[in-house]
Amino acid sequence: MTEKKPMLTAAQALDFLLSAVRPITETETVPTLAANGRVLAASQVSRLNVPPMDNTQMDGYAVRAADCAGGAACLPVSQRIPAGVVGTTLQPGSAARIFTGAMIPEGADAVVMQEQCEAGKNDSGGDVVTVRHAPAPGEWIRRTGEDIRAGAEILAAGTRLRAQELGLAASVGLAELPVKRRPRVAVFFTGDELAMPGETLKPGAIYNSNRFTLRGLLENLGCEIADYGIVPDSLAATRDTLRRAAEQNDLIITSGGVSVGEEDHIKPAVEAEGRLNMWQIAIKPGKPLAFGEIRSEGREGAFFLGLPGNPVSSFVTFLLFVRPFLLRLQGVADVAPKAFSMRADFAWTKADRRNEFLRARINPQGGLDLFPNQSSAVLTSTVWGDGLVDTPPGATIAPGDTVRFLPFAYLLH
Numbered sequence: 473m474t475e476k477k478p479m480l481t482a483a484q485a486l487d488f489l490l491s492a493v494r495p496i497t498e499t500e501t502v503p504t505l506a507a508n509g510r511v512l513a514a515s516q517v518s519r520l521n522v523p524p525m526d527n528t529q530m531d532g533y534a535v536r537a538a539d540c541a542g543g544a545a546c547l548p549v550s551q552r553i554p555a556g557v558v559g560t561t562l563q564p565g566s567a568a569r570i571f572t573g574a575m576i577p578e579g580a581d582a583v584v585m586q587e588q589c590e591a592g593k594n595d596s597g598g599d600v601v602t603v604r605h606a607p608a609p610g611e612w613i614r615r616t617g618e619d620i621r622a623g624a625e626i627l628a629a630g631t632r633l634r635a636q637e638l639g640l641a642a643s644v645g646l647a648e649l650p651v652k653r654r655p656r657v658a659v660f661f662t663g664d665e666l667a668m669p670g671e672t673l674k675p676g677a678i679y680n681s682n683r684f685t686l687r688g689l690l691e692n693l694g695c696e697i698a699d700y701g702i703v704p705d706s707l708a709a710t711r712d713t714l715r716r717a718a719e720q721n722d723l724i725i726t727s728g729g730v731s732v733g734e735e736d737h738i739k740p741a742v743e744a745e746g747r748l749n750m751w752q753i754a755i756k757p758g759k760p761l762a763f764g765e766i767r768s769e770g771r772e773g774a775f776f777l778g779l780p781g782n783p784v785s786s787f788v789t790f791l792l793f794v795r796p797f798l799l800r801l802q803g804v805a806d807v808a809p810k811a812f813s814m815r816a817d818f819a820w821t822k823a824d825r826r827n828e829f830l831r832a833r834i835n836p837q838g839g840l841d842l843f844p845n846q847s848s849a850v851l852t853s854t855v856w857g858d859g860l861v862d863t864p865p866g867a868t869i870a871p872g873d874t875v876r877f878l879p880f881a882y883l884l885h
Contacts, residue, residue, distance in 0.1 A: 479754040481865075482792065482827045488750060489763060489793055490807070493800045494772065496722065498653040504641050507633050509694040509885075510651035511802040516627040518644040521617035526576040527555075530612045533589050533601050534559075534568040534580035543606040549591075549599035553577060567601050576613055583612035620644060630803045652802045657690055658717035658774070659683070660700035662710065662729035662738065663781060668702075681851060682727040682786045686779075689790050690725075692885045693798050705729070710741035718745070718766040718774040722801060725794065728781030738762060738778045746773065754865065756826045757785035757848035761793060782848040788829050788860065791883040810882035811862070813874050818842040820869035827865055831857035832877065840877060859883070 480488065499513040528534065534553070539545055547567040553559040559577035562568055568577055576583070588605040620626060626640055627633075633641075633649070641649060666680040667673055680702060690697050698721055703713050710729070717724045729738040742748050742764045750763040762778035777794055779786045796807035817839035820830065831853035832840040840861065843853040859879040861869075869875060 479752050479759070479826075480750065482753060482755045485750065485753040485755075485761070485763075486793060486796060489797050490800050492749065492763075492775070493797060495803045496652050496655065496801055499650050500653055501648050501650050504638055504646055504649050507638060507641075507649045507651055508635065510633050510649070510654075511799075511804055512627055512629055512631045512633060512637075513650040513652050513803070515625050515629045516641060516644075516646060516649070518620045518622055518624055518626050520620075520644055521622050522620035522643055523614050523616060523618065526616055527573055527614050528570050528576060528583045528612060529572065529614055530583055530585040531571050532583050532585040532612065533603065534562060534570045534577055534583050535603060535607065536562065536564060536580060537582040537607050537609045537611070539565055539567075540582075540584065540603045541606050543604065545603045547601055547603060548594065549601055551577070567603065569599075569601075581609045581613075582607035585612060630805050632799065632802075632804050655693075655695045655723060655798055655801050656698065656721040657695045657798070658698040658700060658721040658724045659686055659690070659726070660703045660713050660717070660724075661727045662703050662705060664705045666702045666728075681783050682779075682781070685783065685787055685851075686725065686727060686790060689787075689795070689884065690798075693795065695798065705737065707737045707741055707744075710737040711745055714741055714745045714766050714776070715768075718768040719771075721774050723775045723777065723798070724766060726776075726778045727786050729778070742766065742776055742778070746776065754826045755789075755792075756824055756828045757782060758789040758792070758829075759826065760785075761789050780848070783851040784831075784848040784854060787851075787854050791860075791878075791880075792829070795883060809878050812877050812879065814877040815839040816842075816861070816869050816873045816875045817871055818869065819871055820863065823866050823868045824863075825865050828863040829878075830861040830863055831859075832861045833858045840875065854880075 549569055550566040551559050552569045553574045554571045555573035558575055559568055562577045562579035584603050584605050584607050590602040592600050594600045627637055661680055661683055665677050667677045669679050700713050703709050726738055729736045746764055746766040748764040752759055753761050758780055760780045764776045765773050766776050767773045779789050799807045830846055831843045835841045843856055859877055862876040
């Protein structure tokens with residue numbers, strides 16, 4: 473009898489997946505305004521200092537600090553400098569009215585905020601200001617290059633661009649950015665019991681929720697999606713869809729049909745059209761996760777990831793394995809999920825030999841509450857919850873224990 477190999481742990485499975493990735497090499501240049509969510513193909517260097525000149529952080533008065541050392545100086549106001557206006561040299565014994573972001577005039581070495589000043593008129597009707605503060609040199613002045621120095625790298629290759637990275641690129645004048653092309657991902661769903669919302673459910677049928685969940689997750693990751701819909705439960709139909717999907721896509725994702733029943737055709741279909749490199753991992757939910765490659769004439773072929781059919785299993789395995797795989801495919805180096813140590817305000821006494829991922833929610837006291845039904849078919853737990861409690865094999869949890877928590881907020885994009 474052949475000895476059954478032990479299943480890979482979650483960490484082993486992820487390492488195996490990431491080691492197999494062939495990153496996308498094709499790039500394109502897109503407007504910075506259209507680069508949200510894309511992965512930067514080359515590092516970006518600033519050609520200028522930010523800010524490009526000394527400027528004021530406050531509305532107030534630009535002065536020479538030495539003129540205000542007494543803490544109650546009355547100075548004539550020689551000029552008014554809004555943002556975008558270049559003032560004239562500030563003469564000793566005078567002040568300039570200045571507004572946030574405006575360039576510091578030559579000769580000034582401090583800004584006094586307007587709350588510490590009192591505007592008035594002199595006997596001739598001219599503007600004066602009483603400065604009731606002794607400023608230090610440099611007070612409320614942003615120095616040239618304080619944020620970014622010309623020649624400095626501001627964004628590294630492999631950065632997944634968010635709103636703040638786009639703002640940073642714009643701040644140094646980058647109107648376009650080189651990015652990796654979007655991953656092309658094919659999806660299809662197996663199961664003769666599946667129906668689409670809007671159709672009348674026949675006896676024994678269920679609506680195909682996974683199609684909507686997985687498509688939404690792929691859209692969040694910026695993928696180009698080829699949706700082959702619901703494929704009949706037959707080996708021939710499954711093989712045909714795999715062949716067609718492999719022709720133009722980087723990755724094929726299926727949902728359902730990865731168990732070992734007579735109507736589960738994914739495993740033999742993948743083995744017939746390519747190869748299966750991984751089958752089943754020691755996690756709950758999500759044990760029947762498959763990974764392989766599908767051959768294609770004239771190109772390298774497509775990677776294959778077969779997800780379980782149960783909706784929570786499909787959702788969890790996507791977050792833990794498909795998401796980092798897709799990010800690494802685009803050249804992102806750090807694909808580890810954000811994890812936080814948090815207090816469990818619940819008890820979990822059902823130790824499992826597998827690594828279990830429990831749906832939990834952050835409560836007003838800053839601890840975690842557990843969804844009462846952890847079945848892999850209860851999709852409401854993913855809507856109710858804020859993330860996953862990563863429970864090691866054989867572990868139980870008592871109230872007050874510190875647990876490893878993976879927030880959905882960092883896993884859904």
